[in-house]
Amino acid sequence: MSPERFKRINQMLDNRQTDLTVCLDKVHKTNNIAAVIRTADAVGIHQIHAVWPDIEMRVSGNTASGSQQWVKTIKHYHMDEAAAQFKAAGMQILATNFSENAVDFRDIDYTKPTVVIMGNERDGVSEEGLAIADQQIIIPMIGMVQSLNVSVASALVMYEAQRQRAEAGMYGQRTLDDAYCQTMLFEQGHPVYAKACRRKKIPYPAIDEKGQIVADETWWQRMRAPDPDAEPEA
Template structure:
């Protein structure tokens, strides 16, 4: 791994915000899902949740531009499962909804641990999602239309959260555990070796402070051994 690549990955890891997340409530258009993930990566969101009760979710790689490698999508079959995950992390839960109970999204304190529920392209946030929320939020609009594309709406909210968190000095201090960071450094810094480890069922080695593989002779011997699976 080059020093530049090593520094870039470490900078990303240092800016991840594990206590800020999104929950896509039955969003089904793959290009919208991918666009949300791409913006999530851009503002330092670590994971995105998706309530997907019926079919497997797919992400459009062209729209995501590889960001799905950096932002994990956690699938839930029911909103209750997602809600429990957020409550376990002490998160306030927000839901985008056009109602009298909704407040301007900019009035929210996003420096608190926060999960933001966004609805699908046709029905918006489900009744279960609204019931799970501590607060409903809205993006004020003065034109003829009353809703934005989910990827656009999510981007506005995410960048407001980023603005508040940057002002509060919440970026630049690593909050992720070392095991996860080691995995990302190895998989993204040494992708050929990472694929070989998966094929040969070899544990990942450590990555040292220069970004290089820190492995003993036994690991290297296993890595250099004939790969029978690759020949099949």
């Protein structure tokens, strides 16, 4: 791994916000999922959630984008499964919705542990999603259109959260556990070796402070050994 890539991955890990996320409520269009995940990565969100009740949505969601290697998608069959996780983490639950109870999305304090539920392309946030929300939010619009694309709306909210958190000095302080960081540094810094480890069922090695692999001779011997699953040469 080059020093430049090692530094960049570490900067990403230092800026990840483990208590800020979005929940896609039955959003199934691949281009929208990909755009949301890409924005989540850009603002430092560690993982997102998605409620996909049927297999078709899950298959579609699995093809989101290359950003999946950086932002994990936690999948749920039902909203109550997602709600249990959010509440256990002490998160305030927000839901985008056009209603008299909704407040301007910029009036929310996003420095608190927060999840934002984003509705699907046709129906918006489901009744189940609205029922678990602590607060409904709205993006003010003064034109003729009444709604924004879900990926655009998500981006606006996520960047407002980033703005507030940056002002509060919440970036640059690593909150991820060391085991996860070691895994990311190995998989993203040494992808060929990582692939071989998974194929040969070899445990991942440690990564040192310069981004290099720390392993004993036994590990290297297993790595150099012929792949038992490789097809024989003709």
